[in-house]
Amino acid sequence: GIQVEQSPPDLILQEGANSTLRCNFSDSVNNLQWFHQNPWGQLINLFYIPSGTKQNGRLSATTVATERYSLLYISSSQTTDSGVYFCAVPREAGGTSYGKLTFGQGTILTVHP
Amino acid sequence: KAGVTQTPRYLIKTRGQQVTLSCSPISGHRSVSWYQQTPGQGLQFLFEYFSETQRNKGNFPGRFSGRQFSNSRSEMNVSTLELGDSALYLCASGLGHSTDTQYFGPGTRLTVL
Numbered sequence: 745g746i747q748v749e750q751s752p753p754d755l756i757l758q759e760g761a762n763s764t765l766r767c768n769f770s771d772s773v774n775n776l777q778w779f780h781q782n783p784w785g786q787l788i789n790l791f792y793i794p795s796g797t798k799q800n801g802r803l804s805a806t807t808v809a810t811e812r813y814s815l816l817y818i819s820s821s822q823t824t825d826s827g828v829y830f831c832a833v834p835r836e837a838g839g840t841s842y843g844k845l846t847f848g849q850g851t852i853l854t855v856h857p
Numbered sequence: 858k859a860g861v862t863q864t865p866r867y868l869i870k871t872r873g874q875q876v877t878l879s880c881s882p883i884s885g886h887r888s889v890s891w892y893q894q895t896p897g898q899g900l901q902f903l904f905e906y907f908s909e910t911q912r913n914k915g916n917f918p919g920r921f922s923g924r925q926f927s928n929s930r931s932e933m934n935v936s937t938l939e940l941g942d943s944a945l946y947l948c949a950s951g952l953g954h955s956t957d958t959q960y961f962g963p964g965t966r967l968t969v970l
Contacts, residue, residue, distance in 0.1 A: 775956050777958065777959065779961070786961060786963045787947065787961035789961075830900070834955060835913075842905055842951075843888045843889070843905035843949065843951055843953075844902050844905055844915075845902065847899060847900040850899070
């Protein structure tokens with residue numbers, strides 16, 4: 745199956761700082777999602793981004809499919825951004841991994857006031 | 858549109874018991890996937906159902922089973938509980954295509970004593 749690696753594993757920031765989270769994957773994908781897991785455990789959708797660039801407020805994401813990586817940018821971080829950020833791709837290449845995602849190990853982000 | 862709902866939110870069981878968790882997908886979604894999240898193993902795919910049929914299965918023992926009803930609601934069952942089954946169980950819903958955005962519920966936190 746497709747392997748996913750996220751970096752860095754941990755990130756500590758002061759409020760207002762910017763950050764970049766990276767997701768590398770081992771094969772071509774037709775689906776890539778970024779999630780934020782809040783302190784209560786729920787996974788919140790941030791981006792569906794198999795290729796290209798998207799922006800949503802202070803967050804933006806870029807996926808370079810040909811080089812098999814995706815980046816999540818957080819600008820002007822706030823304490824409410826704290827939590828774990830995951831990227832996820834289909835478990836296998838080939839388009840048959842219905843609902844079957846492989847997750848990276850996540851980046852734990854802590855934003856201090 | 859209501860999001861994905863899961864019941865119960867918290868559950869405490871003892872070893873050897875069995876448990877049933879429920880997931881109601883977003884209205885109109887026909888695919889439901891289940892994931893187990895533990896500190897050691899991260900997020901792992903259990904199985905996916907579409908139109909009452911299991912389409913994909915992860916690498917879990919047969920004690921883990923599921924089903925989907927005609928209204929797309931899904932249940933998962935774990936029999937003969939072990940201490941290692943303590944985890945956050947998350948379900949996700951989607952339209953059923955390989956390029957779907959998956960939307961997650963709040964999870965059920967299971968503790969096995």
